[in-house]
Amino acid sequence: MKKTVRFYSGAELVGKAAIDAGCSYFGGYPITPSSEIAEYMSIHLPKHGGTYMQMEDEIAAMGSIIGASLTGAKVLTATSGPGFSLKQENIGYAYMAEVPCVICNVMRGGPSTGLPTALAQADIMQAKWGTHGDHPVIALTPAYLEEIYEMTIKAFNLAETYRMPVMLLLDEVIAHLSAAIELPDKELMVIKNRRKPLVPPEKYYPYDTAYGDVPPMANFFEGYRYHVTGLSHDKTGFPTTDPDLVQADQERQIRKVASKADEIYDYESYLMKDAKIIIFAYGSTARAARVAIDNARKLGIQVGMMRFKVLWPLPEAEILKICSKAKAIIIPEMNMGQLSEVIERYAADRTKIMRINHVGGVPIHPTDILNVIKEVV
Amino acid sequence: MAFEYEKYLRMDKIPHLWCPGCGIGVVLKAMLRAIDNMGWDKNDIAFVSGIGCTSRAPGYIDCNTLHTTHGRALTFATGIKMAKPAKHVIIFSGDGDATAIGGNHFIHACRRNIDMTLVVVNNNTYGMTGGQHSPTTPIGYKTSTTSYGNIDPTFDICLLAKAAGASYVARSTVNKGKVLEKYITKGLEHKGFSVIVATANCHTQFGRKNKMGDPISSRKWIETREIPLDKARNMKAAELEDKIITGEFISEEPEQTYWENYNHPIHEYTEAYQGIIEKAQKKSEGENK
Ligand SMILES: Cc1ncc(C[n+]2csc(CCOP(=O)(O)OP(=O)(O)O)c2C)c(N)n1
Ligand code: SF4
Ligand SMILES: [Mg+2]
Numbered sequence: 001m002k003k004t005v006r007f008y009s010g011a012e013l014v015g016k017a018a019i020d021a022g023c024s025y026f027g028g029y030p031i032t033p034s035s036e037i038a039e040y041m042s043i044h045l046p047k048h049g050g051t052y053m054q055m056e057d058e059i060a061a062m063g064s065i066i067g068a069s070l071t072g073a074k075v076l077t078a079t080s081g082p083g084f085s086l087k088q089e090n091i092g093y094a095y096m097a098e099v100p101c102v103i104c105n106v107m108r109g110g111p112s113t114g115l116p117t118a119l120a121q122a123d124i125m126q127a128k129w130g131t132h133g134d135h136p137v138i139a140l141t142p143a144y145l146e147e148i149y150e151m152t153i154k155a156f157n158l159a160e161t162y163r164m165p166v167m168l169l170l171d172e173v174i175a176h177l178s179a180a181i182e183l184p185d186k187e188l189m190v191i192k193n194r195r196k197p198l199v200p201p202e203k204y205y206p207y208d209t210a211y212g213d214v215p216p217m218a219n220f221f222e223g224y225r226y227h228v229t230g231l232s233h234d235k236t237g238f239p240t241t242d243p244d245l246v247q248a249d250q251e252r253q254i255r256k257v258a259s260k261a262d263e264i265y266d267y268e269s270y271l272m273k274d275a276k277i278i279i280f281a282y283g284s285t286a287r288a289a290r291v292a293i294d295n296a297r298k299l300g301i302q303v304g305m306m307r308f309k310v311l312w313p314l315p316e317a318e319i320l321k322i323c324s325k326a327k328a329i330i331i332p333e334m335n336m337g338q339l340s341e342v343i344e345r346y347a348a349d350r351t352k353i354m355r356i357n358h359v360g361g362v363p364i365h366p367t368d369i370l371n372v373i374k375e376v377v
Numbered sequence: 378m379a380f381e382y383e384k385y386l387r388m389d390k391i392p393h394l395w396c397p398g399c400g401i402g403v404v405l406k407a408m409l410r411a412i413d414n415m416g417w418d419k420n421d422i423a424f425v426s427g428i429g430c431t432s433r434a435p436g437y438i439d440c441n442t443l444h445t446t447h448g449r450a451l452t453f454a455t456g457i458k459m460a461k462p463a464k465h466v467i468i469f470s471g472d473g474d475a476t477a478i479g480g481n482h483f484i485h486a487c488r489r490n491i492d493m494t495l496v497v498v499n500n501n502t503y504g505m506t507g508g509q510h511s512p513t514t515p516i517g518y519k520t521s522t523t524s525y526g527n528i529d530p531t532f533d534i535c536l537l538a539k540a541a542g543a544s545y546v547a548r549s550t551v552n553k554g555k556v557l558e559k560y561i562t563k564g565l566e567h568k569g570f571s572v573i574v575a576t577a578n579c580h581t582q583f584g585r586k587n588k589m590g591d592p593i594s595s596r597k598w599i600e601t602r603e604i605p606l607d608k609a610r611n612m613k614a615a616e617l618e619d620k621i622i623t624g625e626f627i628s629e630e631p632e633q634t635y636w637e638n639y640n641h642p643i644h645e646y647t648e649a650y651q652g653i654i655e656k657a658q659k660k661s662e663g664e665n666k
Contacts, residue, residue: 090452224441230444
């Protein structure tokens, strides 16, 4: 099998991976720094018979991918900060109606128009709590170009497997970085598709829990003629206000991810074996942290890193273990401490959390991290 | 022989949630007769709606049905139609749903001229939320948020649709179910984006605030305000202030003058996109040679 090495940008890799994963519909609206993904899709999707739609705004883009997904298409949208905000109501709809879709957010500084062209990791909490109400969350945070390809495919697989929106959070620098990349063999990639009903239409319920926490999903126009609503519904898909049914449905939706968290979360351990000081990082800041760790090791400091490739859900048990052993946990983030707040809850009084928060658009430098490591020592 | 509505309804969902005598039922019946006229397979039809009393209609129809978010029905519908261009996509929307919160999607769906049919039930108010004023509440009328009389100028949904590029646009009222059926059928037959406005009574909300709290007096109000398009053409704007202009605003034949033909669509969108796919594939064959 001949491997092809080619120059790709992060944005192109999202598009390429999406098409390789079977994506056939993209709905978008231009916004810096994510527009390159839309541009890639507008050129390449029609070559594969797929559809690129530039909608009138991000709300429309989000609605359109949900509609397309209901017909059986794998779907993608890509946006940044303000557009991510606009999409939120319809993202909630996709959670409630359990419609698979992938939402790529190339993060930029906020709030509001903020820093359109600058690096930030400011939307990790919005990816979790952006829409109203409770729902499960899966968000991926690749740090390297190769990882963007693999994790975009993974995002589609997770969306299809769990019948829900999956967030792909990219740092601006990674989306815009270009390098020669050797892509994995397409034939060897695992591609997952949503589970379709095995029962005939008259026995089909769109939210039938008899098959587990992720009900099989029929496509529109294939004879099943079911109803989809954003209202709380029973297993038939029709609205209900029965407190027990609504409670059970919300619990199931949370459970469908929570019970499989150990299959979903993904992290890289870097020099963790003997580490006394631990860095928690994700995305591009993890790359600075890695350099800082290498430099600290040269000074004989025992420091390591847990890098979250999947940010939500987090590996809770592992984090708790680290919290009770680590001398300190350093969390560099391009926001005001969104992950730190979560980790502080796990840590309680067991260890010290050191925050490094940059929101000016300038990347956190390895020296910034090394200085905090030295401070702990 | 009486029309068998049961053939298209989810009978286990009846009784419906609408107030007795609500105009939406008339529009639903006209719609069911229209799809029967088309002879389409129920499996090939998707009904999409937003939020509101009107938007509850798809739940009663035995097709693929999608009850979306307020104002956004056309966006979901666009995704469905673009993913499956050979299938039939029909949208139900209220006046608020289609022209207030969904106004942007409305004009852009018209502009793209995608082969879908939108039925707007215009009851001049936000029925579901308790009768607040909408973009079609006439000047001077009372609603739960215009106790001193409405001062917001109104949209004429048909003129808006036409100017934005819809290629079949018509309006009738719930007093004329047969005409509604005819217009909806023509909309379904039409290749392109069609908009049919059905002026309807919401006696419970709009009617009650304006001394016509029962279906009969509300429908009388509609009846006395109806003016056929041909007659309206020669009337002054002030004379048409709270009138309901009915008829076909644009149909198959493109009209002649620039003003009448403004923004007449040059193609249907799904067909045009098929052309894009062919171009892209030709280019990619060239690259792979
Ligand atoms: C984002 C959002 N804003 C507001 C509402 C509340 N809301 C529900 S229905 C409705 C108005 C419905 O009016 P219309 O579209 O004319 O439909 P009708 O009930 O008159 O048929 C509003 C404002 C909502 N559901 N979602
Ligand atoms: S509130 Fe108005 S629109 Fe809604 S069901 Fe009653 S009469 Fe119809
Ligand atoms: Mg209304």
